[in-house]
Amino acid sequence: xxxxxxxxxxxxxxxxxxxxxxxxPDLWKRTLVRYPFLRRQQAEDAAELLRLTRLFLDRKEFTxxxxxxLNDAMVVAIAAQAVLPVLRIGLQAYxxxxxxxxxxxxxxxxxxVPDEDGLVHAYDEVLAGEAMEGGPVMLSWQDVRAAGRMASxxxxxxxxxxxxxxxxxxxxxxxxxxxxxxxxxxxxxxVLQTEYETFVLAVEAAEASPExxxxxxxxxxxxxxxxxxxxxxxxxxxxSPDLLQSAHPALYxxxxxxxxxxxxxxxxxxxxxxxxxxxSAGPQANGPLGG
Ligand SMILES: [Zn+2]
Numbered sequence: 001x002x003x004x005x006x007x008x009x010x011x012x013x014x015x016x017x018x019x020x021x022x023x024x025p026d027l028w029k030r031t032l033v034r035y036p037f038l039r040r041q042q043a044e045d046a047a048e049l050l051r052l053t054r055l056f057l058d059r060k061e062f063t064x065x066x067x068x069x070l071n072d073a074m075v076v077a078i079a080a081q082a083v084l085p086v087l088r089i090g091l092q093a094y095x096x097x098x099x100x101x102x103x104x105x106x107x108x109x110x111x112x113v114p115d116e117d118g119l120v121h122a123y124d125e126v127l128a129g130e131a132m133e134g135g136p137v138m139l140s141w142q143d144v145r146a147a148g149r150m151a152s153x154x155x156x157x158x159x160x161x162x163x164x165x166x167x168x169x170x171x172x173x174x175x176x177x178x179x180x181x182x183x184x185x186x187x188x189x190x191v192l193q194t195e196y197e198t199f200v201l202a203v204e205a206a207e208a209s210p211e212x213x214x215x216x217x218x219x220x221x222x223x224x225x226x227x228x229x230x231x232x233x234x235x236x237x238x239x240s241p242d243l244l245q246s247a248h249p250a251l252y253x254x255x256x257x258x259x260x261x262x263x264x265x266x267x268x269x270x271x272x273x274x275x276x277x278x279x280s281a282g283p284q285a286n287g288p289l290g291g
Contacts (some may be wrong), residue, residue, distance in 0.1 A: 017058035018051055023076055031076050035148045037156075037239050038080055041268045045087065052083035052091055059091070061099050068104040068141055078102070078144055081158035084238055085166065088260035093166055093178075097135025105142040129157045131164035133171065147239065154218060154236030154243050163234035167227055175230040183257060195251045196222075196229045217247035238263055 028050060032039050040046040056079040064070045078100065086093050108124045115121060128143040143157040150156075166177040175192055176185060203223040205213040222232030236244040237255045241263035245252040256262045 014055060018054045021054040021057040023050065023054060023057075023072075027073060027076060030073065031080055035077065035081060035151070036270075037148075037151045037263070037267060038084060039268050040266055042266070045266060048087055049080065049083065052087065053080045055091055056083050056094075059098070060094075063099060063101045063136070065101050066103045066105075066107075068102055070102060074102070074141065074144075078139065078158055081144070081147060081156065082162050085159055085162055085234065085259055089166075093169060094162070096133070096169060097137065097165065099136030101136045101138045102144075103138065103140050106140045107138065129161040131161040131168070133168045133173070137161050137165065151239040152243075154232075154240040156235040156239040159235045159238050160231045163231040164227070167230055173227045175226040177230075177258070179258065180260075183254070188254065188258075191250050191254045192226065192230060195233070195248050196226050199223055199229060199248075217243050234259075241267070 038049065040049060053076065057075060060079070062070055062075050062078070082094070083091065107127045107130075109127050109130070110122060111125050112120050112122045127138070128140045130138040139157060139161065147156045147158065163177075164173060167173055167175060169178045170176070175196075176188055179185060179188055199216060199218065200223045202213070202216040203220045206215050207220075218229075218236055219232050222229040233244060233248065233251055234255065236247075237252065237259070241252070244255075245264050252264075
């Protein structure tokens, strides 16, 4: 009784928030053209993506940094990509943070790591995005904008960072998000760890002798830590599901149970004509970093 009253109140609040954040239909249409992996075959999925995007815009705060000017198209593009992973999980998975900071391009972050002798080594890391527990989520607009063009390579900075947000929901960035009742931590780690170790070996082999070993399907950055592997393979799961399904079928199956989506089937079939405009791949995708 109490629960249904509470649920009804929440539903009314959500409806009001969604109504407040109307997205002009032509802007939404342009967003789906620019980022085709957002399209959903089923009408109810497409409607839910739009509803969650509007709700996300109501709940989160966007801040521009580095002289960037944010417009509606930019915040809608970020919001729509951010909610894709939680289409079935629900937006409450992102309740732990509010702020999103958008920079014009990649950001240099000063890192300091102590070595075995206690000496601190400082270096600069180039970040396309960063997620911290409690937020904010930082994104490079240049990389967000490239997501449509680079989807076939499984690259997506927004999904990468929001996969980290999901991973950190339990307080730990360890590649294990809050799991549904049907997936145990043991099962999750068995699959993720095995796929990760296979991937690390493939990256090492390709680096050692590129002539004899094909480049792995996923970004090599995923070999840097298991939590990065979770984020990198989640990018591919949504941006280029066929790529992940053929390279890491067990991981694809595990992710489809966790995200409760099957993007390889949920996306409408790709159009036969190539993108208008340049026709070729555009600027070289030169090892973008996930952060
Ligand atoms: Zn990362």
